[in-house]
Amino acid sequence: MSAEPFDEHTITDLVADATAAPSLHNAQPWRFRYLRGLGVLRLYADLERTLPRTDPEKRGLHIGCGAALLNLRVAAAAAELAPEVRLLPDPADAEFLAEVRLRGTAHPDQALALLRPAIVRRHSSRHPFRDEGISAAVRERLHDAARAEGAHLLFPGAWHVQSILELVRDAEGSEALDAGIRGETEQWAHTEPSGTEGATDGIPAEAFGPAPRGGGTLVRDFAAGRPMPDRPWASFEKNPNIALLGTAYDEPSDWLCAGQALERVLLLATTDGLVASVISQPLEWPDLRWAARDPVSAMAHVQMVLRLGYGPEGHPSPRRPVDDVLDIV
Template structure:
């Protein structure tokens, strides 16, 4: 198979896999354009899906699009293709986040391809996890997943985990006093069940998880002060396994790399039987983002806070139809 002979069905399947990636508030801020005569798939930022108050620098947008890009690479390798990626290929068009040259190869990346079965199994789990250790071998595999994509992953010390929990609580307090930020959260989250056929984005009520008795785990509360009587309460793990994903630099290209690293970590964790949730809340405020750094590590810029462990699978969030995000020319 060569770039010129990739058919529409294959391209559609690749983009469908890409769109299973996580994104801030499940806004899915991506668009794709496939150019038949060049065999190049273009990834664009969808500026209609930005969160200007929550994500003013569009760092979260780049992370989400980077995660989608990684899923695309996995699906391409599984289809026997070699995806050659150029990040930010046009300095005059910063909305063009990546170009992916798709061509046939006799030696597809098997390390990528083996992750394909779990792309649609990965869902954020905001439920309580069991208070059990993550084996060293499993930790090493997820560390390696981040390193392969040019990022760092670390499990901070117990005292810094508590600091992260406090930073999440602090960020929630800041959000509670910011009407524009609360309004943005309300726009992208739903406190009541909605017919799946009518929802294509945002965080559904079923994915919120229960309220915490006490605050021991860094889990974002999407209610934004809205009543939700049907939502229960639960005790979460006392010793959560918190990981920080970070990079040496903090530019748009680094955010895209971090998004790819994040998705590789999440897929590897899913393969190893772990569930995960993410929160960027303490990273959305400059003061608390700096404090999220582990001072005992060399990590320069924290890009995401992950909670990993063993527990119930998360509820799937809705996805936009591929026809809405893919243009073939």
């Protein structure tokens, strides 16, 4: 069927689902523009929401925008639309990340459509998970979800999980010595309650999770070095379920694909009753990122480390109003 204009309510709903995606420090670095006459929705990077010290190459920004793009595709499929996506359609405009042409269809992508209920349920959980493994069948489904988006997902062995834990410690040690990175974390991670008037982004105190007792956890401590007197303490799982998400190449288009794969894996994990948090600390330092690779696998570039398991759901983080991120022309 040919492209057709859609009413503003439909476009607003699609973008609302898109913006429920995860992003580095919940900066939500995206903008959307709907060209009514063409039936085209465009995704742009919002460069005012970059983290220049934490994410100097904007790899994390692209991954977050890719996750938003996947949510958009899921919402479109649930609305019986067939989105046609072009990544980086204008090489001269680095902010123009994707163009989505919306078409009605009698045969939407059912695999994507079935993930839509998970969009509002998916939240990063920084709580302890149960020391319980993930079945081979569930792992295979998650692997297939990443592969459907052109990425790879693998569950490393116990020795590699321990090496990832050591890399996290190294990264946290480097962060502690870098005032610029600490400043960015403090800008986006709020130790005050989320009820603060006007808070529409960043990570609220309720989403930090408990402080780790005894150290040795993979979960990023967003309150590190800042007092939170009422924050509880907890022991985290001894044998975490860790997955590496990666791509064959390492260009902006690969980062966008990795973001789509990340969100597809997270939505499927949510559907399967899992909770998750992402581990980006060692990937923010080039030497540590290289060391995160599994040397016995064919994965060339690790784009994200995931912690998966069974446990309490995370607290939702605030979202920017759709009116702030969407232009209709």
